[in-house]
Amino acid sequence: MTRYESAKEIYAKLGVDTDAAIARCKEIPVSLHCWQGDDVTGFDHDGPLTGGIQTTGNYPGKARTPEELLADMDKAMSLMPGKKKINVHACYAIFEDGEFVDRDKLEPKHFQKWVDFAKERGMGLDFNPTFFSHPMVKDGLTLSSPDEEVRNFWIEHGKACIRISQYFAEQTGVPCVMNIWTGDGFKDIPADRMGPRVRYKESIDAILSEPFDTNLVKPCVESKVFGIGVEAYTVGSAEFSLSYAAMNKDKCLPLMDNGHYHPTEVVSDKIPALLTFFPEIALHVTRPIRWDSDHVVLFDDETKEIAKEIVRCENGIDRTYIALDYFDASINRISAWVTGFRSFQKALLDALCQPSEMLKELQDTNQMSKKMVVMEQCKTLPIGDVWEEYCRQCGVEAEGWFDEIQKYEDEVLSKRA
Numbered sequence: 001m002t003r004y005e006s007a008k009e010i011y012a013k014l015g016v017d018t019d020a021a022i023a024r025c026k027e028i029p030v031s032l033h034c035w036q037g038d039d040v041t042g043f044d045h046d047g048p049l050t051g052g053i054q055t056t057g058n059y060p061g062k063a064r065t066p067e068e069l070l071a072d073m074d075k076a077m078s079l080m081p082g083k084k085k086i087n088v089h090a091c092y093a094i095f096e097d098g099e100f101v102d103r104d105k106l107e108p109k110h111f112q113k114w115v116d117f118a119k120e121r122g123m124g125l126d127f128n129p130t131f132f133s134h135p136m137v138k139d140g141l142t143l144s145s146p147d148e149e150v151r152n153f154w155i156e157h158g159k160a161c162i163r164i165s166q167y168f169a170e171q172t173g174v175p176c177v178m179n180i181w182t183g184d185g186f187k188d189i190p191a192d193r194m195g196p197r198v199r200y201k202e203s204i205d206a207i208l209s210e211p212f213d214t215n216l217v218k219p220c221v222e223s224k225v226f227g228i229g230v231e232a233y234t235v236g237s238a239e240f241s242l243s244y245a246a247m248n249k250d251k252c253l254p255l256m257d258n259g260h261y262h263p264t265e266v267v268s269d270k271i272p273a274l275l276t277f278f279p280e281i282a283l284h285v286t287r288p289i290r291w292d293s294d295h296v297v298l299f300d301d302e303t304k305e306i307a308k309e310i311v312r313c314e315n316g317i318d319r320t321y322i323a324l325d326y327f328d329a330s331i332n333r334i335s336a337w338v339t340g341f342r343s344f345q346k347a348l349l350d351a352l353c354q355p356s357e358m359l360k361e362l363q364d365t366n367q368m369s370k371k372m373v374v375m376e377q378c379k380t381l382p383i384g385d386v387w388e389e390y391c392r393q394c395g396v397e398a399e400g401w402f403d404e405i406q407k408y409e410d411e412v413l414s415k416r417a
């Protein structure tokens with residue numbers, strides 16, 4: 001008997017069909033963020049990363065060109081099991097032959113290489129307007145700026161991104177999630193908290209007035225509690241963003257990033273709350289340490305709970321758009337990509353292997369002692385053996401893949417200046 005066959009029997013005693021769990025896990029798309037590969041730099045500017053987020057570390061070998069980034073992504077994806085989408089930020093536009101257009105004038109053709117890359121690999125694309133690292137961020141503000149010229153520039157950027165998202169979806173045949181996040185806010189206590197929020201609302205309204213097919217483009221608003229340099233107040237707070245999405249349910253989704261809340265709040269508990277009201281939601285899965293530090297996602301308790309809620313909620317898998325969002329510049333960036341993606345895959349597989357129906361029945365019949373005992377028993381079930389079988393079926397190694405990363409570092413990354 002193989003280890004997987006033995007594990008399958010153990011899970012079956014709890015009513016869990018591990019073959020079905022493996023088959024389901026293979027079909028859940030998880031969006032891989034391009035920005036882990038170059039510390040959120042992009043290709044449309046030379047300046048530093050600014051606007052409320054920060055990468056730390058200076059590990060050698062960062063991708064410097066589109067060719068390097070796409071090659072690194074390919075290497076990373078070759079080591080990941082499961083279904084992928086690719087998440088692109090607008091600052092990753094790829095211009096031909098010295099051409100440059102500013103963000104308010106971007107067109108689908110500036111992302112054709114991303115479209116070709118995704119199509120060749122049978123993947124969908126997600127998209128993000130880039131409201132940071134740009135001179136038109138004035139006094140830390142974009143869509144909520146009191147300066148009409150600034151607001152209009154960013155509104156035009158948002159509209160351009162809607163058109164690009166529509167193109168992505170049409171080209172790939174997969175809906176494109178377009179996430180609006182700005183770092184707009186203030187370092188110190190504002191005198192007017194409402195004005196910026198009213199302007200932010202009106203600016204998002206203007207962006208979403210651009211025509212698009214709601215079956216193809218899924219605009220989202222991502223909230224945040226605070227950012228670097230905007231510690232006192234962020235315009236797109238949780239209440240603002242959730243209210244915006246709720247009032248515009250026909251064309252906008254709420255996006256929760258689990259690094260964007262007070263440290264004792266958990267996104268796992270917010271998922272069922274939002275799925276009670278919204279037909280669809282979106283997630284950025286990250287790992288905050290004390291703050292929105294964007295550490296690499298691990299197979300830790302909250303990651304497992306997030307996956308469990310996606311799996312347990314009614315049609316939660318089909319109603320939740322999952323994306324990763326972290327950036328660690330202190331370690332091998334490809335290893336960071338792979339570790340985070342594999343950790344979330346493992347969490348999804350673990351969630352699919354839980355005896356969720358039985359546990360729910362125990363809760364509904366108030367058998368709380370037994371529920372606790374079974375939940376504890378589940379923690380030591382042989383998920384590692386199911387994971388190994390999942391990886392085997394997906395054509396990747398369960399363990400030992402770091403050797404490939406080391407080889408790539410020695411042969412490719414270490415040659416980069």
Ligand SMILES: C[C@H](O)[C@H](O)[C@@H](O)C(=O)CO
Nearest residue numbers: 035053128181257292325
């Ligand atoms: C690069 C992303 O847009 C960014 O990480 C955003 O989603 C965020 O989470 C900012 O803290």
Ligand SMILES: [Mn+2]
Nearest residue numbers: 222257284325
């Ligand atoms: Mn995020």
